[in-house]
Amino acid sequence: MADRIDIPTADGPMPAYRFLPEAGTGPGIVLFQEIFGVSDYIKIRAADLAALGYVVIVPEIYWRLDDSEIDESSDGMLQQAMGLMSQLDWPTTVGDGVASVAAARTDEHVDGGVGVFGFCFGGGLAxxxxxxxxxxxxxxxYGSALPNLLDLAGxxxxxxxxxxxxxDDYLPMDVVERIRAAVSRDGVRFETYDGAGHAFDNPLPMFHHAAASTAAWRHTLDFLATNFPAKP
Structure with a gap:
């Protein structure tokens, strides 16, 4: 189940969704959106993680912007989303992400640590x-901002x-290999999926790659079970 919460920031409360596991408590995950906002897809993935036993907090990263609702049925969806993302101030956005982690750590339902999880734009933000x-x-x-963040890898x-x-047309393999070289260390898993493009987990037909989506989620479940298990 999901409820609406506010996350304190220096500029006022940032709205967010909170998805609770059946037990009502569990480790926390802050889930960061794609450029399309907190879409139905992101809410489904949040519910998937909650079903595993996590308390999932999904901040509305576009909360400062006007007209931030994206029509997913529109031919101009991608252009609209890119326009919204371009209006964000990156340091302020990172600050909102840090505030979301802080809010998760003090949330009454969070019992355990707090992880971060993100898709596309949200993958770089995470x-x-x-x-x-x-x-x-x-x-x-497929963290889209990662090529510009590699100096933070350490x-x-x-x-x-x-x-x-x-x-991935947005992150071609030479860029992916540069990311791999920068982030690789003990404790890092790096998975690639043959033939999959950018946003391959998104169910919209223009993006979705079923085999890659299934394999990546399987790897994700294994990674979480090993490194950040929820209560059974």
Whole structure:
């Protein structure tokens, strides 16, 4: 089940969703959105994680922006989303991510540590947040900002899992290999998926790669069970 909460920031309360596991308590995961906002897809993934036993907090990263609702049925969806993302101030956005982790650590339902998890835009944001504050794990799906954040790799000390497709037009394989070289260390898993493009886990037909999505989620479950288990 999900409820609405507010996360304190220097500029006022940031709205967020909180998904609770059946037990009502568990380790915390802060889940960061794609450029399309807190879409139905992101809510489904949040519910999937809650079903595993995690308390999942999903901040509305576009909360400062006007007209931030994205019409997923529109042909201009991608352009609209790119326009919204371009309005964000990155340091402020990272600060909102750090505030989300702090809120999770003090949440009455969180029993255990707090990890960060993100898709696309959110994958890069999760990486930067993990470099900026203590987190227990990091899961990043095709983090789009990572090429510009590699100087932070030494500050990310949590166990980490990165997913990339080999047919990603936005992050071609030479860039993916540069990311791999920068982030690789003990405790880091790096998975690639043949023939998968950017946003391959998103169920929209323009993005979805079923085999890669299934394999990546299987790797994610294994990684979490090993490094950040929820209560059975």
């Amino acid at each position: 990486f930067n947040v993990a470099a900026s504050t203590d987190v227990d794990v990091l899961v990043s799906y 500050d990310v000390t949590a166990p980490s899992l990165h997913h990339f497709g080999t047919a």
